[in-house]
Amino acid sequence: MADLHLALDRSAGGLAGQVARELRESIRSGRLAQGTRLPASRDLARDLGLSRGVVVEAYEQLVAEGFLEARVGAGTRVAAAPSQPSGAAGDGPEPAAPYYGHRPTSPDLAAFPRQAWLAAIRHVLTTMPNDAFDYGDPGGVPALREQLAPYLRRVRAADATPENLVIVTGMAQGLSLVVRVLAERAGRRVALAVEDPTSPRQLPLLARAGADLIPVPVDEEGMVAEELARTGAEAVLLTPAHQYPTGVVLSPRRRAELIAWASRTGALILEDDYDADFRFDREPVGCLQGLAPDRVVLAGSVSKSLAPGLRLGWLAAPPHIAGSVRRARGELDLGSPVIDQHVLAHLVASGGYDRHLRRMRREYRVRRDALVDALAEHLPEITVHGISAGLHLYAELPDGRQEAVAEAARTAGLSVEPVTWEGARRRPPALVIGFARLPAHRILRAVEEAAERVG
Template sequence: MTDSWATFGADLHIELAGPGLRSGLMDALRDAVRTGRLAPGTRLPSSRSLAADLGIARNTVADAYGELVAEGWLTARQGSGTRVAERAAPRRPATGTARSLPARRRPAHNLAAGQPDLASFPRAEWLRAARRAVTAAPNEAFGYGDPRGRPELRAVLADYLARARGVHADPERVVVCSGFVHGLMLMGRVLRERRVRETAVESYGLDVHWKLLRDAGLRTRPLPFAPGHGTRTSALAEAKGVGAVLLTPAHQFPNGVALHSSQRSAVVDWARRTGGVVLEDDYDGEFRYDRQPVGALQGLDPERVVYLGTSSKSLAPGLRLAWMVLPEDLVGEVLEAKGTMDWVSSATDQLTLAEFIASGAYDRHVRTMRTRYRRRRDQLVATLAERAPGVRVSGIAAGLHAVLELPPGTEQSTVRAAAWQGLRVEGLTRFRHPDATAERDALVVGYGTPTDSAWPGALEALANALA
């Protein structure tokens, strides 16, 4: 006979098998401890409670507990109850593959691009905003939500994006999504349904974005890149069969230049003439240092440009909060692709972000981080001028990373030299589209990634690698 039971206070499951109840209970408890289901320190139910759950005599449970205490499996102290004894964790046998692989040294410093300083996340302000937001939230906010996202966040985003990024945003056209990747995935589905078969992309970017478009059934065609001008969108005039284009106009990733005004006009003209869709990735538009703010491309034609923004660089990628501002004719199609309810973005996180922006905390945080990142950038430039004067630094007027120009043929050896210094850094080649023409050797250095305490060591390691 097999009995299943749930304890009072902690949900546990043990099966008693065999004719002997006491021995069966002891075997089951030993097995639960041995396999880790009952962790060291776990308090077991009282003998009375467990006996009642199992339908057996209390003395049977008490005797089983007593013997397991004597064997060292359990401990029993007055006022503390019966608990699982502290034991050394069982050693798992290593597989042949694991034994054959050498241990990999973890980099001591990380200068990979694409992530902010996570230690600077404004925890106290975020908690205060969360408390205010949850307290004021209507009851329906905790139900299945509108697929567009919480109306409070969409209204605040519309105001903020118009003020800070020059976006023409109606709250009814704002759709909240779980990160930029989620938004791009939705747009990939919509474009496929519209029978788009090919999307133009920048010759340098993130392979995960190209893969998402390919997974949606879209081919990707790289556009040429012109130093100083950014992506040559004028080449779209001769790109037959392209129905959409993905761009980072305010700060090309990873080359770091803004899209030239002539090329901004060219891509909008192409979209109007052909009915094409422009996907604008404004991933770090809040951070600029030595230039006037570059407004969103969407402001030139809100009916042809899909604006995609995110909190991943301004706050933290772990929030999984991003947004799209859509042309009117795309809203319904995107919502159909997303589904009938908002199942990917937490309502409480959306309400908190809305309160965080509305209270002014978001602007204060961005200004603080802009000053901090600019100081790091200046330290990077000064250190390289002294220690590696032959390295030219570019793409530094905005953003969280810089491009370090290297002599031809030295990119891979420099990446290896950095690894010897315990430094993770990536070469520009890693971001080049497979069909794009190789242009130059360089490092892409994310100076926003380290914490303040780790930054001096990372900078020293970089200088040593380049020297």
């Protein structure tokens, strides 16, 4: 284990933040190499003359940010960076971008309902017949589809039945499979309109599945349907409940225009039900699929409500699409893990899923309020948008400040990403700032520190 030299200013307070900052900078500078085992929290606290809780808080913060990793029996170590390919430039495959990390859209993984999930596992393993452990229906086990259908009708106003639901391994696979089905039917690549701006992570998945992507601008009412009509798109991908990254809710007028466009052209709407579970200052907004089930595919998952690592999601689709996606799943990977599907079904049926969501809505609202208030006090030049729902806010900045504020915020422990627009329209520079993984008191300290760094 490494001996550590950490410079602390005890008169300044915020000792856990100081310990985290010193360790973070040591890792970034290379003073603490990948794989280095850190002292146990009790030992480091004794060496520094601090309470153990201060060190534990600092370690937990850096684990959440991805700088450290903690494993039972192996202690706490500096996390390994993504591996890079050997050889000269241009030789071999390009390095893959790391998919894991402290994203602005990440939920609080420490809040995963472990006890409720464990109880559901015990119930499932006790009651499942032996045959249920065999390969399941590639479209999803009936028990989960039978629970999800009434749940989606109740909370999302969806037109969902067990027959038009397909269980997938998360939103990414669900959307990719729909695009693949459309491309195979057409015998060519499909013209898919996407929101501008949007998440850059899903674009390569859609392109690889067979889509030619067409950016369509988003304004204060959502995607501009008028411009969509000029693209010749055969399908469109939307986040109507809480647009990523701007946070705009698709207006009733735009909803009607988009459904009319799809009905007139025969196009398909892919509805990413992004952030629909977490709303704070507005009434729930029903999904588009409930208004036009023959023209809309609703895609949802538990990645934000529970954890992305579960890789559980669903599609509510027109029968011909649902059938094709079910067949594709059988040909690609034989379906999702059976036990996890039964566990989620039991959690929904028992009310445990609803209880967890209610608890997390209350907690995320506290954290959102803390971030909004702290930005208003310490970085008043930032204008925030999109705060009525979701796990992030959209922050507009004065010209020339985006990179400085982003770096200062990351260094302070906030999760931040820049926003990029594909179109030629002039837009203020903006950042996406997440608030779900940090408790309110840490958010306040992080914003204060970021403000000090940018001056």
